[in-house]
Amino acid sequence: MIKVEHLTKNYQRVKRREGILGSVRTLFSAEYETTRAVDDISFHINEGELVGYIGPNGAGKSTSIKMLCGILVPTGGQIEVNGLVPHKNRMENARQIGAVFGQKTQLWWDVPVIESLRLFRDIYKVPEAQFKHNLNMFNDLLDLHEFQSTPVRQLSLGQRMRADMAAALLHNPRLLFLDEPMIGVDVVAKERLRTFIQKINREQKVTILLTTHDMGDIEKVCSRIMIIDHGHIVYDGNIDQMRNKYGTQRTLVVEFEEPIADFDAPHTTLVKSEGRKKWFAFNRFETSPSTLITYIGARFPILDLAVEEPEIEAIVRTIYQGSAGTAKVDGA
Amino acid sequence: MKLFWAFARQHFHATALYRVDFWLRVASTPILMYGTRWVWITLYTQRPGAFGVSLQQMVTYAVLSMAIENLFYTGPQYYMAQQARSGAIDADLLKPLDFHFHMLARSTGEMLFRIIVIALPAMLVGYFLFDLQLPATLQTGFLFVVAILLGYLVNFHLEFLLGSVALVTLEIHSIDWAFHATARFFSGQFVPLWLFPGVLGLLANILPFRSTFSTPLSIYTGVVTGGAVTEAIGFQMLWLILLFIISRWLWERVQARIVLQGG
Numbered sequence: 397m398i399k400v401e402h403l404t405k406n407y408q409r410v411k412r413r414e415g416i417l418g419s420v421r422t423l424f425s426a427e428y429e430t431t432r433a434v435d436d437i438s439f440h441i442n443e444g445e446l447v448g449y450i451g452p453n454g455a456g457k458s459t460s461i462k463m464l465c466g467i468l469v470p471t472g473g474q475i476e477v478n479g480l481v482p483h484k485n486r487m488e489n490a491r492q493i494g495a496v497f498g499q500k501t502q503l504w505w506d507v508p509v510i511e512s513l514r515l516f517r518d519i520y521k522v523p524e525a526q527f528k529h530n531l532n533m534f535n536d537l538l539d540l541h542e543f544q545s546t547p548v549r550q551l552s553l554g555q556r557m558r559a560d561m562a563a564a565l566l567h568n569p570r571l572l573f574l575d576e577p578m579i580g581v582d583v584v585a586k587e588r589l590r591t592f593i594q595k596i597n598r599e600q601k602v603t604i605l606l607t608t609h610d611m612g613d614i615e616k617v618c619s620r621i622m623i624i625d626h627g628h629i630v631y632d633g634n635i636d637q638m639r640n641k642y643g644t645q646r647t648l649v650v651e652f653e654e655p656i657a658d659f660d661a662p663h664t665t666l667v668k669s670e671g672r673k674k675w676f677a678f679n680r681f682e683t684s685p686s687t688l689i690t691y692i693g694a695r696f697p698i699l700d701l702a703v704e705e706p707e708i709e710a711i712v713r714t715i716y717q718g719s720a721g722t723a724k725v726d727g728a
Numbered sequence: 729m730k731l732f733w734a735f736a737r738q739h740f741h742a743t744a745l746y747r748v749d750f751w752l753r754v755a756s757t758p759i760l761m762y763g764t765r766w767v768w769i770t771l772y773t774q775r776p777g778a779f780g781v782s783l784q785q786m787v788t789y790a791v792l793s794m795a796i797e798n799l800f801y802t803g804p805q806y807y808m809a810q811q812a813r814s815g816a817i818d819a820d821l822l823k824p825l826d827f828h829f830h831m832l833a834r835s836t837g838e839m840l841f842r843i844i845v846i847a848l849p850a851m852l853v854g855y856f857l858f859d860l861q862l863p864a865t866l867q868t869g870f871l872f873v874v875a876i877l878l879g880y881l882v883n884f885h886l887e888f889l890l891g892s893v894a895l896v897t898l899e900i901h902s903i904d905w906a907f908h909a910t911a912r913f914f915s916g917q918f919v920p921l922w923l924f925p926g927v928l929g930l931l932a933n934i935l936p937f938r939s940t941f942s943t944p945l946s947i948y949t950g951v952v953t954g955g956a957v958t959e960a961i962g963f964q965m966l967w968l969i970l971l972f973i974i975s976r977w978l979w980e981r982v983q984a985r986i987v988l989q990g991g
Contacts, residue, residue: 408988465822467821467822468988469984469987469988483987486821487824487825487826490822490824491824497819500815500816500818500819501819502819502822504738504742506741506742506745507738507741507742511737511738511741514734514737515734515735515738518731518734519734519823519824519825520823520824547745
């Protein structure tokens with residue numbers, strides 16, 4: 397469905413000079429600096445996949461999505477979306493994809509949602525039967541009818557996201573790009589959007605690329621995760637594998653029957669101690685919970701035990717930190 | 729065509745939101761019609777025969793020019809500048825639409841809306857209250873409509889070119905102000921071009937701006953007749969073709985810049 401090979405994107409920006417005199421000089425002779433936003437990335441996405449695309453701000457996520465949409469021309473490398481080269485066939489490509497950018501709406505600000513959708517129908521030449529069918533589906537799954545006659549400017553963020561989602565899917569695209577669709581959306585609305593995304597992926601076989609900062613989205617929705625940082629892809633695989641590879645740190649929480657002075661157990665670090673509870677961090681390749689429990693239980697009476705898995709957020713943080721320092725900024 | 733109506737429909741909805749603005753516009757048109765008519769009647773009383781046409785023709789010209797005041801300046805350049813500044817131009821490029829055509833559809837939708845809601849009622853008011861004459865023949869009426877449409881298209885392309893520049897500079901107001909002052913002056917909306925002296929008259933005849941008001945109104949009032957009508961419409965077409973080619977050429981370059989720089 398999507399083939400990306402050695403994709404690179406450089407931005408040229410005018411170097412700003414300080415002060416008024418500097419601004420005036422910029423008018424006459426501008427100096428440019430080149431920033432590499434996407435640096436030699438390659439990946440394939442198959443039909444029907446739901447891929448989480450994550451990375452810190454400025455990592456190159458939006459840039460790569462814009463290139464996949466054909467509204468940005470790559471500096472180097474190849475892209476193919478369902479057999480088309482997006483920037484060479486922008487309009488044809490636009491018909492087979494849908495996109496939601498969380499930061500900006502695609503709907504018209506001043507008109508009711510339903511009017512915007514009707515205009516989308518006319519722009520994408522959606523047959524009337526399909527339009528009706530899809531509207532019904534959106535009513536069922538997104539409760540569109542609750543706010544369909546409200547102008548977009550008056551919608552809450554959650555409603556706007558639902559309306560944008562409906563607009564992006566009206567023409568039955570094979571492929572959906574979601575660029576931070578959950579940004580600023582409350583917990584309840586978020587849950588609905590997640591369910592909706594899963595549903596259209598499973599039932600309508602829409603291939604989805606989702607960027608987000610919310611690891612909950614990734615855990616609950618995605619089968620595969622790609623992590624990009626400083627323009628490089630630093631991880632590509634499923635979530636369990638990522639846990640196995642990077643999430644080696646576990647924490648054993650022990651509650652004792654009575655307060656006990658801090659002590660060390662082999663291959664562990666005591667990370668926290670609070671009343672009768674203590675937290676021991678350990679690497680699961682160096683020791684196991686059972687060994688630890690036996691060791692501690694033989695010394696002190698234990699009331700309760702728990703082993704905490706690392707949060708996915710912590711894992712991703714480790715991966716980001718591991719990839720830091722590979723930043724490339726070329727002066728030009 | 730369907731898309732033009734779709735955009736027109738959208739304007740009905742958008743306008744419903746800005747009711748005060750809309751009613752002010754509706755109310756100001758008869759006042760302008762009344763005012764210009766009064767000015768010409770006064771001038772004709774002072775200097776009858778100094779203006780080359782009959783008072784009746786002049787009043788029709790003036791009243792009609794106020795009635796169609798809102799048709800031409802649909803302002804795609806504001807939309808373009810705003811989209812560029814907010815970065816929402818991405819959303820426009822994301823749609824399977826040629827951008828130039830998209831802007832034409834938007835503008836035409838807005839023009840259709842203004843014809844139905846403002847210009848036609850204003851013409852009726854003008855007919856019943858302000859001595860607005862009917863065109864001499866049906867054919868004249870038809871040629872007037874043709875000239876209006878061509879004038880609209882010429883002006884749309886001028887505004888589209890402005891907008892294309894605004895996409896790069898992100899600044900529209902000062903250049904737009906200069907454009908409007910020039911366009912209105914040389915369009916013959918307030919002072920008919922045949923009253924322009926010497927070099928100014930020559931300039932007004934060469935520039936594209938007369939396509940909007942002067943050409944359709946001169947045809948309607950019978951100031952321009954016979955072969956001169958064909959000539960005037962040919963002049964509009966010539967400018968339209970030229971501006972169309974320049975618009976496509978410039979837009980290609982602007983779009984290439986946007987997709988290279990990223991908005």
